[in-house]
Amino acid sequence: MNMATKHEVLQDHLQDWLAAAGNKEKRGALTKKLSSTLKMHEKSVPRAMRRLQLRSSSNVVRTGQPRTYGTDVDAALAQVWELMGYPCAEHMTQRTIDEHIAECVQEKEWHFSDRTTDLLRAMSEGTRKDRIKQMRAKRNMTRGRSATTPSPLKGMIPIRKSHTWQALGTGYLQTDTVVHCGDLLTDDVVYSIGCVDFRTYWSAYTAQWNKGQEATRTSLEVLIARMPFAVREIHPDTGNEYINYHVHRWVTEHGIDMTRSEPYKKNDNMCIEERNHAIPRTEIGYARLDDPSLVGLVSALLRLVCIYRNHFRPVRRMLSKIREGATWKRTYEHVAITPYERVLAQDDVPEEMKATLRAEHAKLNPVVLRREIDRMKAELARRIRARRITK
Numbered sequence: 001m002n003m004a005t006k007h008e009v010l011q012d013h014l015q016d017w018l019a020a021a022g023n024k025e026k027r028g029a030l031t032k033k034l035s036s037t038l039k040m041h042e043k044s045v046p047r048a049m050r051r052l053q054l055r056s057s058s059n060v061v062r063t064g065q066p067r068t069y070g071t072d073v074d075a076a077l078a079q080v081w082e083l084m085g086y087p088c089a090e091h092m093t094q095r096t097i098d099e100h101i102a103e104c105v106q107e108k109e110w111h112f113s114d115r116t117t118d119l120l121r122a123m124s125e126g127t128r129k130d131r132i133k134q135m136r137a138k139r140n141m142t143r144g145r146s147a148t149t150p151s152p153l154k155g156m157i158p159i160r161k162s163h164t165w166q167a168l169g170t171g172y173l174q175t176d177t178v179v180h181c182g183d184l185l186t187d188d189v190v191y192s193i194g195c196v197d198f199r200t201y202w203s204a205y206t207a208q209w210n211k212g213q214e215a216t217r218t219s220l221e222v223l224i225a226r227m228p229f230a231v232r233e234i235h236p237d238t239g240n241e242y243i244n245y246h247v248h249r250w251v252t253e254h255g256i257d258m259t260r261s262e263p264y265k266k267n268d269n270m271c272i273e274e275r276n277h278a279i280p281r282t283e284i285g286y287a288r289l290d291d292p293s294l295v296g297l298v299s300a301l302l303r304l305v306c307i308y309r310n311h312f313r314p315v316r317r318m319l320s321k322i323r324e325g326a327t328w329k330r331t332y333e334h335v336a337i338t339p340y341e342r343v344l345a346q347d348d349v350p351e352e353m354k355a356t357l358r359a360e361h362a363k364l365n366p367v368v369l370r371r372e373i374d375r376m377k378a379e380l381a382r383r384i385r386a387r388r389i390t391k
Contacts, residue, residue, distance in 0.1 A: 006038050010048050016318040017049050064130065069123065069131075072116045077131055079104070085140065089129040106385035107188050153243050160235055160259035162267045169348045171197045171232035174272040175220070177211055178280045180298075182288025188297055190289035192280040193219045195227070195234070196271045200342040202227065203275050203306050203316045219249050224256075226306075228357045229349045233257040236255070237269055264354060279305055283377065294383060301376040304369060310339045312366040 013034060020026035027046075035042045080100045084092065101117060110117075119156035165172070174341050178192040179185065181389075193216060194205040204223040208215040235251055240386060251258050261268035263272035283305045284298065314336030322329045337345075340361060344354055 006040070006048075007052075008046075009038060010034070010052060014049060018053075045259055069127065072112060072134075073119045073123070074131060076112045076116050076120045077128065078135055078371075079110075080120070081132060081135065086136075089125055089132050092128060094121065094134075109231050152258075153245065153248055154238065156249070157243065157258055157260045159262050160268060161262065162265075162270060165198050169232075170197060170199060170229050170346050171227075171348075172198050173224075173227070173231060173234045174198060175223075175234050175236045175242070175268050176269060176272040176276060177216070177239065178276050179211070179335070180284065180287065180289040182286065184288065190292075190294055192276075192284070192298070192302060192303075193223070194272060194275060195220075195223045196275050197227065197229075197339075197391070198271050200229075200339050200346060201271065201317070202310055202339040202343060203279060204227075205275075205279055205306050206300040207302060208293050209295050211239075211294045212239060213244045213246040216241040217246050220247065220250070223319075226303075228343055228353055229346075230291060231256055233259060235259045235269065236259070237261045238263050279309065284380070285351065289384070291383070291387055294380070297380055297383070299374065301373065301380065302374050304376065307364065308369045308373065310368065311361055311364055312338065312369075314338045323370075 002364045013030065017027070020030060030305075031042050031045045034040065038045075040048070043094065073159075077125075080097055081087070081092070082094065082183045083100050083104070098121065102112060112120075173195040174192070175195045178194070179189060180192065181189045188210040191208050191211045192205055193208060193211075194203060196203045198324060204226045206219050206222050218236070222233075234256060243260065248258060266273050283301065289298065315338070316333045316336040318330055318332050320331045322331075340357065343349055343357060
């Protein structure tokens, strides 16, 4: 109950209050009744009655700006608003309002006076916004609830920004998925999923069928097992193949931290974004892989490509990036270094792991690896062509 309603109730009982002058019992009963009805303290009722007696009805001071647009203008605005399909006030331009008023007059559906019509035409956009907001609330036309509420996990997984990577050691992996759908993103297809260590640029990729939560968790197990050092953190984007309870529970059980990128900020995941082009896109291409029997071949191909690039393809890292006017000045390493050499140069990698890595490197032949990669790529291309012909 607002104050205006309380004043009306008190005004209705003012004559009864005056008639009970000198009768303590009647005034006491009336006071209790008004106090209970209006939710006022019993001492406030006599004070309010005294103010009503002293108030001059002929000299009422009304504060605030005088009301320009009455209920008739609101009704006229509501009619135009409904005819236009309930738009926002910004879309109700002066020209469209005049057109709708003219059409209503022509169809003899405009029953407002000339003064009301002139006031409606003179109404500012801000006033229209306020009145349309009130009309939406009265008609219960406010926005409904979204059917896709964000996962609570997004609040539990912290965001790591791009400038925080430089101070980290080995074992902090950026991860992402690449879809091999061609030019049609429908149905289930083969996905490449990869991990890249920021400090050493050591890469690991594999393939899976679709991007289900369980499939992604299994792929992460395979990729983390291929890392030549202990994994301390994984950092995906905000895709639901990573931000789910299956993956979060698995990394928690294995003592691995988890961070994520800020939505629509690819620079927070810069290394894996660059490797997505260098490995799966360069070696596999952009063809549509919609056959689950290709998962094994693509996985084997990606593994060989990662072995070749980690051991025999040097990488020149960017050291600094400074903005000068409208351009960026980037400074790179003078000598390119392979991820294998970077791992051996890290002080936080145990010597046992380095010895194992040296033994594996001694068994590798880059020429043989490259020939096997080319053979697998030719086999993949042959199977893709055969499937197209079959279809």
